[in-house]
Amino acid sequence: MRSTPTSPPSSAVDLFADDTLIDPYPAYRELREQGPAVFMTAYDTWVLPRYEHVRSALGDHRRFSSERAVAHDDSVNDLMEDSVLASDPPQHDRLRAVLAEKLAPRALADLRAGIAEQADRLVASVVERGTFDAVRDLAEVFPVTVVADLLGLPEDARDTLLPLADAGFNVLGPMNQRARDALPLNGELFRYVATALASGNVRPDGWAAAVHRAGERGDIEPAQVVRLLVAYVVAGMDTTINAIGNTVEVFARNPGLFQEVRAERALVARAFEECLRLESPAQGFFRVTTEDLDIDGVRLPARAKVLLSFGSANRDERKWERADEFDMHRTPLDHVGFGYGVHVCAGLGLARLEARAVLGALVRRVSSVEPAGEPVRRLNNVIRGLSSLPVTVREHSA
Ligand code: HEM
Incomplete structure (x- = not known):
């Protein structure tokens, strides 16, 4: 008997619509229930919604290629051609090697004390105010300051960089209005990085200088220099900003949990990881x-x-027990928040260092964090986070 081919699971859900971005979790759950791979009719695109398949695809760059593929739109993939994020080995490995030493554990160990001091100073200054915006005044300030400094950008780069980095992620989604609006800013991002990080403008010990030297030595093509710099500028900011903002929100919404972290400060790292x-x-x-x-x-x-x-x-319930609940006593280190495989986040050590420094300083300095208004969700085709999180803190009186 001939078996009749069954049609693959398909869904009309638009994962990039405003409503879905505000709360994507019901849609994700539905997709996971539909199957291991679901065809999204809105974009003629497949989605892998379950943990097992996402992780194995991340570990299989030969069959799931990043080359001209990381963005949904082909014109954006053309712009990213030959960048570290959008290439496969061996090309990818050459690009990734350029800054590998700067992000290796030994280099990060040298940065640890300075980053902790910087975080403590910033946290002290916002805590003094009692009420502040944990995204605008804290989460957005810190990673930008750290990464701008490591790259060799001027201190006042933040206001220019944030909207450009946001655009850098929006264009990776399908060409909806958000991505279309971001396209001109994405062009500006490339021009800004090319000028601000030109070889004559940067500190000789910074990341940008190292990338220029790799270009001069012929380790990478001259045309790849700016693309590589853009990758680190974009990847190193919004991700960490939102990771920190999201964790402070969890603290503000769960006073008991914050007290638990205060009592056992080693839990800061776990809380951050669980939030990722x-x-x-x-x-x-x-x-x-x-x-x-x-x-x-x-x-x-x-x-x-x-x-x-x-x-x-x-959030796959096949992988995680009580997947929708925050539980800092689980060890979620095999989450895919940093990706996995050859493209696993190049800056994960730095991101953890920054987050632990800021959140650790907050936990040391305050005895409570409470909401002081409604948080505002920021809508981006790739990034999940908040644009504003007003909180009131009580200074620790020890
Ligand atoms: C909590 C903060 C962060 C999160 C959640 C995050 C997340 C990710 C993810 C999911 C990927 C994989 C992309 C893929 O598979 O296509 C990635 C790649 C990357 N990340 Fe991060 N990231 C963070 C912080 C950083 C920082 C601080 C830097 C650098 C300063 C950085 C630099 C990069 C780079 C260069 C890549 C591309 C690596 C490659 O293609 O080989 N990231 N990140």
Whole structure:
């Protein structure tokens, strides 16, 4: 008897619509229930919503390629051609090697004390005010200051950089209005980085100088210099900003949890990691299949666009018990909030260092964090986070 081919799971959900971005979790759950791979009719694109398949796709760059594939739109993929994020080995490895030493544990160990001091100073200054905006005054300030400094950018770069970095992520989504509005800013981002980080403008010991030297030595093509710098500028800011903002929000909404962290400060790192799982700042990136694939019975053709949904994978009830609950006593280190495989976040050590410094300083200095108004959600095609989080803190009187 011939079996009749069944049609693959498909969904009309628009993961990039405002309503879904505000609360994507019901849509993710539905997609996970529909199957291991679901065709999204809104964008002629597949999505992998379950943890197991997202992680194995991340570990299989031969069949899930990043080359001209990380963005949904092909014109954006053209702009990113040959960048570290949008290339496969061996090209990818050459690009990634350029700053590997600067982000290695030994280099980070040298930065630790300075970053802790900087975080403590900033936290002291906002805590003194009693009520402040934990996103605008804290989360947005710190990573930008740290990364701008490491790259070799001037101190006043923040106001220019934030909207440009936001655009850098928006253009990675499908060409909806948000991505279209971001396109001109994305062009500006490239021009800004090319000028501000030109070889004559940067400190000789900074990251940008190291990238220029790699270009001069011929380790990478001259045309790849600015693309590589843009990748680090974009990747190093919004992700960490939102990771810190999201964790402070969890503290503000759960006073008991904050007290638990105060009592056992080692929990700061766990709370941050659990937040990366629960509210992943980078919700997903695209790939393209290089051959026909069978994903647990669902057939994907070669050259199919596939969204690897980190946000959904990190809430997969097949992987995590009580997946929708914040539980800092689990050890969620195998979450995919930092990705996995050859493209696993190049800055994860730095991100952890920064977050632990800021959150640690907050936990040391204040005895409570409470909401002081409604948080404002920021809508971005890739990034999940807040644009404003008013809080009131009580200074620790020890
Ligand atoms: C909590 C903060 C952060 C999160 C959640 C995060 C998340 C991610 C994710 C999910 C990827 C994988 C992309 C993919 O698979 O296509 C990635 C890659 C990357 N991240 Fe991060 N990131 C963070 C902080 C940083 C920082 C601080 C830097 C650098 C200063 C950085 C630099 C990069 C770079 C360069 C890549 C591309 C790596 C490659 O393609 O080989 N990230 N990040």
